Amino acid sequence: MTAVSDGSLGAWMSAQLLRVEGALDVWVTDAKVPKLGWGAPASLVQAMRYAVLDGGKRLRPLLTLAAFEAVDAGAQASGGEAALRAACAVELIHAYSLVHDDMPCMDNDVLRRGKPTVHVKFGEAGALLAGDALQALAFELLTPDDGSLPLAVQGRLCAVLARAAGSTGMAGGQAIDLASVGLPLDEPALRHMHQLKTGALLHASVMLGAVCAQASGPVLAALSDYGHAIGLAFQVVDDVLDVTADSAALGKTAGKDADNDKPTYVSLLGLQASQRLATDLRAQAHSALRSSGLANTAALAGLADVVVQRSH
Amino acid sequence: MTAVSDGSLGAWMSAQLLRVEGALDVWVTDAKVPKLGWGAPASLVQAMRYAVLDGGKRLRPLLTLAAFEAVDAGAQASGGEAALRAACAVELIHAYSLVHDDMPCMDNDVLRRGKPTVHVKFGEAGALLAGDALQALAFELLTPDDGSLPLAVQGRLCAVLARAAGSTGMAGGQAIDLASVGLPLDEPALRHMHQLKTGALLHASVMLGAVCAQASGPVLAALSDYGHAIGLAFQVVDDVLDVTADSAALGKTAGKDADNDKPTYVSLLGLQASQRLATDLRAQAHSALRSSGLANTAALAGLADVVVQRSH
Numbered sequence: 001m002t003a004v005s006d007g008s009l010g011a012w013m014s015a016q017l018l019r020v021e022g023a024l025d026v027w028v029t030d031a032k033v034p035k036l037g038w039g040a041p042a043s044l045v046q047a048m049r050y051a052v053l054d055g056g057k058r059l060r061p062l063l064t065l066a067a068f069e070a071v072d073a074g075a076q077a078s079g080g081e082a083a084l085r086a087a088c089a090v091e092l093i094h095a096y097s098l099v100h101d102d103m104p105c106m107d108n109d110v111l112r113r114g115k116p117t118v119h120v121k122f123g124e125a126g127a128l129l130a131g132d133a134l135q136a137l138a139f140e141l142l143t144p145d146d147g148s149l150p151l152a153v154q155g156r157l158c159a160v161l162a163r164a165a166g167s168t169g170m171a172g173g174q175a176i177d178l179a180s181v182g183l184p185l186d187e188p189a190l191r192h193m194h195q196l197k198t199g200a201l202l203h204a205s206v207m208l209g210a211v212c213a214q215a216s217g218p219v220l221a222a223l224s225d226y227g228h229a230i231g232l233a234f235q236v237v238d239d240v241l242d243v244t245a246d247s248a249a250l251g252k253t254a255g256k257d258a259d260n261d262k263p264t265y266v267s268l269l270g271l272q273a274s275q276r277l278a279t280d281l282r283a284q285a286h287s288a289l290r291s292s293g294l295a296n297t298a299a300l301a302g303l304a305d306v307v308v309q310r311s312h
Numbered sequence: 313m314t315a316v317s318d319g320s321l322g323a324w325m326s327a328q329l330l331r332v333e334g335a336l337d338v339w340v341t342d343a344k345v346p347k348l349g350w351g352a353p354a355s356l357v358q359a360m361r362y363a364v365l366d367g368g369k370r371l372r373p374l375l376t377l378a379a380f381e382a383v384d385a386g387a388q389a390s391g392g393e394a395a396l397r398a399a400c401a402v403e404l405i406h407a408y409s410l411v412h413d414d415m416p417c418m419d420n421d422v423l424r425r426g427k428p429t430v431h432v433k434f435g436e437a438g439a440l441l442a443g444d445a446l447q448a449l450a451f452e453l454l455t456p457d458d459g460s461l462p463l464a465v466q467g468r469l470c471a472v473l474a475r476a477a478g479s480t481g482m483a484g485g486q487a488i489d490l491a492s493v494g495l496p497l498d499e500p501a502l503r504h505m506h507q508l509k510t511g512a513l514l515h516a517s518v519m520l521g522a523v524c525a526q527a528s529g530p531v532l533a534a535l536s537d538y539g540h541a542i543g544l545a546f547q548v549v550d551d552v553l554d555v556t557a558d559s560a561a562l563g564k565t566a567g568k569d570a571d572n573d574k575p576t577y578v579s580l581l582g583l584q585a586s587q588r589l590a591t592d593l594r595a596q597a598h599s600a601l602r603s604s605g606l607a608n609t610a611a612l613a614g615l616a617d618v619v620v621q622r623s624h
Binding site: 040041045096125132135143166167168178192196 | 474490
């Protein structure tokens with residue numbers, strides 16, 4: 001596996017973030033659709049853009065683009081519009097989940113990425129609709145009718161994203177989370193919840209990039225292992241940061257989980273064991289990349305490090 | 313165009329409804345997914361099933377199946393699993409929209425199809441998640457990995473459904489509706505709102521069936537015209553029923569729109585002109601079917617009649 005210095009990963013991330021921000025800015029829009037003769041209503045698009053633009057680490061899009069580049073050596077030359085669509089689609093699912101999660105009937109959070117949450121800014125009905133529309137837009141991005149993405153790939157991408165977002169993925173994990181407040185979960189139950197709630201979409205981020213690059217067989221399997229490892233690592237680190245970081249660094253209210261008596265890795269295993277688990281999962285992710293046989297995994301390896309070493 | 317007697321349309325509808333109810337019962341489930349090793353959490357699936365099963369006219373699935381049969385003469389022989397998936401997918405989008413619409417921050421309705429609404433039964437967070445998961449499940453249904461539906465068709469179906477559900481379709485229409493309370497909309501503005509809010513998904517119901525049967529060219533265009541006509545007719549009739557029917561017949565609270573000072577066809581054109589418009593739109597739908605050149609349009613023609621003549 002090629003090792004990247006922090007500097008080269010940083011440059012790669014900056015370049016990809018520019019692409020992602022630019023694409024989201026273009027694709028989350030109220031521009032008229034020629035075939036329809038109208039665009040999305042401005043009031044809705046305003047809330048959607050507020051939820052998506054100018055904030056967030058964009059970890060999921062970066063994973064998609066890194067996985068695509070790892071499999072498709074010619075990615076830079078081809079421009080990789082398919083992967084960019086998939087990268088933005090997974091971010092829209094993530095963004096919609098945050099909008100709905102923050103609503104009063106869920107976590108009732110008023111601060112997100114250092115800004116008022118969507119329902120504070122646009123009202124609850126506005127937030128509900130913006131989230132709903134963002135989920136649909138994710139599937140619109142995956143299904144362009146301009147020939148830029150083969151129809152068969154479109155079908156596979158929608159399959160991956162829908163399952164990661166739905167009742168056996170993210171929404172399912174949130175339902176378990178909701179039902180688990182105050183309950184004594186053991187480690188397997190907690191792991192299961194996180195596999196669905198956070199892990200499924202992170203795993204899908206990697207898979208979407210791999211599918212865009214037509215990966216299959218052992219390569220796809222190795223990237224799937226990588227995706228599972230960083231998916232769980234992300235949540236373990238989230239639990240750690242919930243007790244070790246402050247609200248300003250997190251850009252959201254710290255200590256919420258403990259306050260809400262939600263089971264976390266830290267409450268279950270303790271802080272040190274949780275930090276060790278995160279390090280172990282990073283090693284598993286690196287090992288999966290080595291076993292993939294791919295040459296160009298530096299960005300994926302670097303992102304595994306970012307997931308575990310991040311401070312917010 | 314073949315005319316169907318009420319009796320034969322009734323028999324067709326009963327047979328198709330059985331298929332749809334049976335399929336929804338199987339597909340909205342917490343059964344373990346072999347590849348994942350787990351199913352959806354029971355608490356979530358319970359709310360999803362409550363929202364979907366045992367209720368509703370299933371107009372959208374019937375339109376999908378009728379459009380499929382109109383184009384694909386061998387539909388009965390092939391079993392039409394693709395069309396059944398598409399039929400259920402569009403119903404899941406419809407069902408999720410009702411769940412979210414009924415929530416306190418939207419219409420705050422406590423009665424739907426004669427039963428307590430989902431948030432009354434499962435709490436607001438439960439309703440929010442159930443709706444979110446139903447939207448994802450719609451796209452899961454369209455993207456089976458068992459070879460029952462060609463990948464390229466999966467991509468096209470997802471494209472149609474996502475656009476009908478999203479910010480230039482249903483969610484966009486709801487946003488316009490939300491922003492229009494108390495505003496003096498003219499007929500073009502009201503028509504635009506309804507085209508998005510209700511029309512887009514009804515139109516998509518027809519298109520999904522046509523896409524499953526690989527319709528193209530003038531046939532697809534004629535079915536699209538049919539879909540637009542009945543889509544608008546449905547909403548005009550809805551507005552008429554809101555003032556002429558009572559809550560018991562509707563299975564929901566009658567007179568809500570007038571109470572909420574929402575613009576409707578009746579408030580804009582008056583009752584008689586609205587009823588005339590509905591009849592005109594039915595004639596347009598029938599005319600589109602004639603121009604399609606398809607022989608087997610009896611069910612679609614009958615459904616246009618049902619849309620306009622329904623009492624709830």
